[in-house]
Amino acid sequence: MSDLASYVITIVAFAFFILCPRMGAMINILDKNTTFPLYWLVILGTLGSVPLLILMAWIIKQWGLVAGLALAVLTDLLAALVLKSVSTRAAVETFIIAIFVVVGNRIATMITAKFF
Numbered sequence: 001m002s003d004l005a006s007y008v009i010t011i012v013a014f015a016f017f018i019l020c021p022r023m024g025a026m027i028n029i030l031d032k033n034t035t036f037p038l039y040w041l042v043i044l045g046t047l048g049s050v051p052l053l054i055l056m057a058w059i060i061k062q063w064g065l066v067a068g069l070a071l072a073v074l075t076d077l078l079a080a081l082v083l084k085s086v087s088t089r090a091a092v093e094t095f096i097i098a099i100f101v102v103v104g105n106r107i108a109t110m111i112t113a114k115f116f
Contacts, residue, residue, distance in 0.1 A: 025097055033087035069105065073098055 031038050052075060060068035076098035084091040 022097060022101055026094065029090050029093050030083075033083070033090040069102060073102060076101075 027038070027042065030036070030041060034041075052071075056068050056071050059071050076094060080091040080094040080098075083094055
């Protein structure tokens, strides 16, 4: 497979990762608990997330996955803190989803380690 095809496949896979069940849950929480127009939320939130994604990639390259996940948990906690001013329920749901993501990642790593 050529390098170009490999790069395209990698980029498409990353785009699919961004559009994940967790993202759907977060969009739903924000849509139900705010009056901000949903499509503008997606567009502006995506643009705002680019520097954070770059920071996460840098942290993972420097210190590994656990450090990258620590940043993700920190940003989820910050999101929950910020959302508390809009909706306590949205903040709590955001925090619970963050916990499930971290626990799920650890479980997935342990299970796949047994097979590969």
